Amino acid sequence: ATVPVKVTVTGAAGQIGYALLFRIASGQLLGADVPVKLSLLEIPAAVKAAEGTAMELDDCAFPLLSGIEITDDPNVAFDGANVALLVGAMPRKAGMERGDLLGANGGIFGPQGKAINDHAADDIKVLVVGNPANTNALIAQQNAPDVPADRFTAMTRLDHNRALSQLAAKLQVPVTEIKKMTIWGNHSATQYPDLFHAEVGGKIAAEQVDSEWLQGTFIPTVAKRGAAIIEARGASSAASAANAAIDHVYDWVNGTDWTSAAVVSDGSYGVPEGLISSFPVRAQGGKFEIIQGLEIDAFSRERIDASVRELEEERQAVKELGLI
Numbered sequence: 001a002t003v004p005v006k007v008t009v010t011g012a013a014g015q016i017g018y019a020l021l022f023r024i025a026s027g028q029l030l031g032a033d034v035p036v037k038l039s040l041l042e043i044p045a046a047v048k049a050a051e052g053t054a055m056e057l058d059d060c061a062f063p064l065l066s067g068i069e070i071t072d073d074p075n076v077a078f079d080g081a082n083v084a085l086l087v088g089a090m091p092r093k094a095g096m097e098r099g100d101l102l103g104a105n106g107g108i109f110g111p112q113g114k115a116i117n118d119h120a121a122d123d124i125k126v127l128v129v130g131n132p133a134n135t136n137a138l139i140a141q142q143n144a145p146d147v148p149a150d151r152f153t154a155m156t157r158l159d160h161n162r163a164l165s166q167l168a169a170k171l172q173v174p175v176t177e178i179k180k181m182t183i184w185g186n187h188s189a190t191q192y193p194d195l196f197h198a199e200v201g202g203k204i205a206a207e208q209v210d211s212e213w214l215q216g217t218f219i220p221t222v223a224k225r226g227a228a229i230i231e232a233r234g235a236s237s238a239a240s241a242a243n244a245a246i247d248h249v250y251d252w253v254n255g256t257d258w259t260s261a262a263v264v265s266d267g268s269y270g271v272p273e274g275l276i277s278s279f280p281v282r283a284q285g286g287k288f289e290i291i292q293g294l295e296i297d298a299f300s301r302e303r304i305d306a307s308v309r310e311l312e313e314e315r316q317a318v319k320e321l322g323l324i
């Protein structure tokens, strides 16, 4: 029998965790023929709730689910982990400064990075979902010096999927007609969804919409979609975020020609080395590669630079806090 893949999910008792765990256990994360065992990491106060979710997972009798472990100890949760989904994070509370937010998250992602460094399997792949996702991923990566840096990624796939959906609705085409969509930069309001490389029916998307819609509607709608969901639903995106996490890891493991993911920069497209920034990527043999050779015009350059500048500021702030 195949050895099950160990998937660790942090913040397992939260709303994204609830939307994510059942899909992992049903085989959608890795493939319909890959057995998994789940490890749920929570803070002590939420362990009981995670146990409740585990009871429901049991009650699904998923054929691929070979076991569930629940713990509040990162050293246990990441022991032998092959895939880690870092969902649990410290949310921004009213009146919180950016430094406070980064500091609180450093207290979570620093120790988790170290636990991954010390205990995870050699093939560990990490996806950070918890916000501020790019910089939380940077903190974890910097605390895991023995793990190849390219195993740490942050999620911009939800932004990517939102961009596909908005463009498909505008042009009244199925989402499957759209190729080469890209989100650049930070998973924040400064992100840049790029229609100058996206193609619809083989033609550049930006040439099929007017520039007023592109600048005045498309970019802000994608970038502020999270806030619009909160406004409508009274709670932040959960099922769509879980769906994007599934897409990100599935494609990373099984391969894709083109998607968006925040990966460690090698200096491509002028993004300073070491920052975890969103790029157009392909995946092959279990590795993401930044797609090279795209021409970046002045309009795109300015927006990529603005988002990357924000990432640099966040990196500087966590450096000053001694978190990396």
Ligand code: NAX
Binding pocket: 010, 011, 012, 013, 014, 015, 016, 017, 041, 042, 043, 046, 087, 088, 089, 090, 091, 108, 128, 129, 130, 131, 132, 133, 155, 156, 158, 159, 187, 226, 236, 237, 238, 241
């Ligand atoms: P919830 O507040 O429902 O759940 C978070 C869970 O994390 C809680 O159960 C909490 O106990 C747990 N937790 C906190 N600290 C922990 C620690 N040190 N170790 C283990 N668990 C810990 O939030 P939810 O709606 O599930 O969102 C989770 C994170 O995803 C948030 O940071 C949120 O901002 C972020 N998001 C990221 C998105 C992205 O596209 N990258 C989109 C959706 C979402 O907003």
